[in-house]
Amino acid sequence: MLEFKILKKSTKSRARLGVLKTAHGEVETPAFVPVTTQAAAKALSSEEIKEAGSQLVICNTFHLHLKPGEDYVQQAGKLHEFMHWERPIMTDSAGFQVFSLGFGVDHGVGKKIKKDDGKKLNKTIKQDKQPKNLKITDDGVLFKSPLNGDKIFIGPKESIAIQQKLGADIMFAFDECTSPLANKDYIKKSMERTHRWAKICLEHRSSDQALFGIVQGSYFQDFRQESAQYINSLDFDGFGIGGDLGISKDDTRNVLNWNIPFLDEQKPRHLLGMGYLDDMQIIVEGGVDTFDCTVPTQFGRHGIAFTSEGKLDMRKAKYFKDQEPLDKNCACPVCQNYKRSYLCHLLRAKEITGLRFLSLHNIYFFNNYIKILREKIKNNEI
Numbered sequence: 001m002l003e004f005k006i007l008k009k010s011t012k013s014r015a016r017l018g019v020l021k022t023a024h025g026e027v028e029t030p031a032f033v034p035v036t037t038q039a040a041a042k043a044l045s046s047e048e049i050k051e052a053g054s055q056l057v058i059c060n061t062f063h064l065h066l067k068p069g070e071d072y073v074q075q076a077g078k079l080h081e082f083m084h085w086e087r088p089i090m091t092d093s094a095g096f097q098v099f100s101l102g103f104g105v106d107h108g109v110g111k112k113i114k115k116d117d118g119k120k121l122n123k124t125i126k127q128d129k130q131p132k133n134l135k136i137t138d139d140g141v142l143f144k145s146p147l148n149g150d151k152i153f154i155g156p157k158e159s160i161a162i163q164q165k166l167g168a169d170i171m172f173a174f175d176e177c178t179s180p181l182a183n184k185d186y187i188k189k190s191m192e193r194t195h196r197w198a199k200i201c202l203e204h205r206s207s208d209q210a211l212f213g214i215v216q217g218s219y220f221q222d223f224r225q226e227s228a229q230y231i232n233s234l235d236f237d238g239f240g241i242g243g244d245l246g247i248s249k250d251d252t253r254n255v256l257n258w259n260i261p262f263l264d265e266q267k268p269r270h271l272l273g274m275g276y277l278d279d280m281q282i283i284v285e286g287g288v289d290t291f292d293c294t295v296p297t298q299f300g301r302h303g304i305a306f307t308s309e310g311k312l313d314m315r316k317a318k319y320f321k322d323q324e325p326l327d328k329n330c331a332c333p334v335c336q337n338y339k340r341s342y343l344c345h346l347l348r349a350k351e352i353t354g355l356r357f358l359s360l361h362n363i364y365f366f367n368n369y370i371k372i373l374r375e376k377i378k379n380n381e382i
């Protein structure tokens with residue numbers, strides 16, 4: 001069950017305000033989606049993720065399949081009961097791991113390459129090339145378990161079967177997230193396979209969970225358009241925008257412009273695995289309704305806080321005697337109750353509480369940042 005209602009469309013950009021209605025409640029969009037890979041945001045409880053203002057989370061199909069296994073989660077009452085999160089949940093399809101455990105590992109790159117990775121940019125992955133640790137066929141992908149080396153096969157049917165047992169409100173179709181280093185021939189072949197898989201996913205859905213189709217096509221305008229038109233022609237409940245988005249902010253804008261106009265505007269759009277703080281406005285103006293990223297918790301675990309003064313490395317000695325709150329403009333429980341001096345002490349003393357506090361504050365900060373963007377759409381400022 002999924003309903004999407006658009007409340008207001010900006011006249012300045014493709015930004016829109018909406019409400020996503022699920023069996024587990026409503027989500028005000030645009031919304032930031034914290035990543036709860038193994039049914040937990042690292043170091044935080046579900047209550048704390050909620051306290052940080054989160055409306056919806058995304059769990060990882062591949063990792064939950066590895067441990068504890070989807071049968072285990074199903075027996076425990078499916079994800080909502082298992083992780084005690086009563087609000088909406090998404091599960092990705094394991095398509096990202098086709099990249100992250102494949103060519104991503106082989107070339108030491110992420111989905112977004114940095115400018116100074118220029119040398120790597122000579123599109124080295126040619127058609128029919130296979131990554132070292134997994135095998136991609138027309139039926140699906142043979143993974144090697146990162147835990148014990150066991151062979152694990154996941155294709156479109158398997159991905160849907162796993163996601164149905166996990167029981168999220170929104171599932172994603174199985175795809176291949178392609179490497180930014182793949183050449184045009186590779187991308188074409190992969191995109192066509194992702195399209196075939198999308199159809200198979202729809203045919204094998206037997207639950208009332210919503211299913212989003214994923215658009216691929218890398219950084220090629222013609223493929224992005226073709227993929228958006230094809231995925232849009234199928235009976236999906238919404239869309240995921242996957243794959244790499246180029247290097248610069250202009251590249252991100254371009255990819256969204258090549259995809260979004262070809263997607264049914266009445267259906268929600270999720271941007272998979274992207275969203276640095278300074279990208280958020282670009283993404284929202286591009287017409288994205290929800291997006292997930294691991295930045296707030298990842299940075300939090302490294303002692304970095306996002307604040308209204310910018311990113312602060314709270315391990316630095318200068319905060320040791322700082323008696324101000326972490327961010328005086330933040331209403332999160334950490335900023336209400338603790339000073340920078342204490343947080344700095346916790347981090348320097350390697351107390352796990354320090355990392356927990358920064359993760360909680362950072363998620364709150366991201367949620368609040370997008371709340372401000374929602375206000376700006378309401379006032380037609382962006």
Ligand SMILES: [Zn+2]
Binds near residue numbers: 330334364
């Ligand atoms: Zn705070």
